Amino acid sequence: MIAKPGEDRVDPRRRPIQTLLKRVESRTLVILGAAAGGLWAFLELGDDVGEGDTRAFDRNVLLAFRDPADLNDPLGPRTFEEAMRDVTALGGFTVLTLVTVVAVLAFLFHRKRLHAAVLVGAVLSAQLVSDIAKSFYDRPRPDLVAHGSYVYSASFPSGHSMLSATTYLTLAMLISSLEPTRATKVLAYVLAALIVVSVGLSRVYLGVHWPSDVIGGWALGAAWSLLAWIVLLKLGSRPTPPRA
Structure with missing residues (x-):
């Protein structure tokens, strides 16, 4: 087919690549917006926690899981309490x-190195961010009830909720x-959602x-997962140069 004067000549082999890139860019913008929303929610909640605005909410919900x-x-029963420790x-x-180790090995066995790298990067960076956030907010653990599980760090955000x-x-x-x-x-x-929700609820149940620690952990963890998705899309959508 002869191109008309002034008409751009496009290699037909590149059209599927261009279409794929447009779809990836549109999806990336949506995911980026959702991740930004999660980060914003976390920061807003952190401000409320620092100002004590969540005190009544936290107290009422925490005590709702307790025998008056x-x-x-x-x-x-005690069996349910033990089950919550398992959760x-x-x-x-x-x-x-x-x-993480089992999943990474499975990806590597199937030659999905990018997937393995994204998972490792997301988990390790989330651990670092969780530690930094805990040190920054330095919120004390609940003191209304006895703790049903061993704790050793600050309360906000919930590390279990964020990392899960x-x-x-x-x-x-x-x-x-x-x-x-x-x-x-x-x-x-x-x-995945059932496990994440169950882990968060178990942290409140065990006192x-x-x-608000759990909600903050969910928001930050979900945002971090969305950012990992963006990394996968960007690195996985690099077009392969056409063969000569």
Whole structure:
């Protein structure tokens, strides 16, 4: 086909690449906006926590999980309390490390080096950000009830909530990017969301975090996972130069 005078000549082989890049850029803008929203929510909540505006909310929700006759006794039988300790361990350092190592090895075995690198980068950077945020806000742990789990750091944001959100949501995103079926994609996100929500609720139930700590951890962790998604899209969408 002869191009008309003044008409740009476009290599047909480049059209699919250009279309892909436009789709990636549009998706990136949406994800970036969502990540910015999560970061904004976290910072706003941090201001409210620092000013004491969440005190009544935190107190009421925390005590709602307690026996009014004995505030040191969580609602439900002892077996349920033990089950909550098992759930909260899903957001702990040991379990998250094991999940990350197994997932990274699985990606490497399938030659998905970029996916492995994105997961490692997201988890390690989230741990660093969590430590920095805790040191900055330096919020004391709840003192209304006895702690049902060992604690050793500041309260805001909840490290379990943030790191579980970053790890499981990022892992769900990476799995979804490789799976062709919509049902598998949905399953990955649903399971990740259930784990993240359960871990956060367990922290309040055990009396080791204020509810606002958990909400802040969720917001920051979700934002961090979205940023990891952007990294995957940008690095994974680099076009391969056409062969001569």
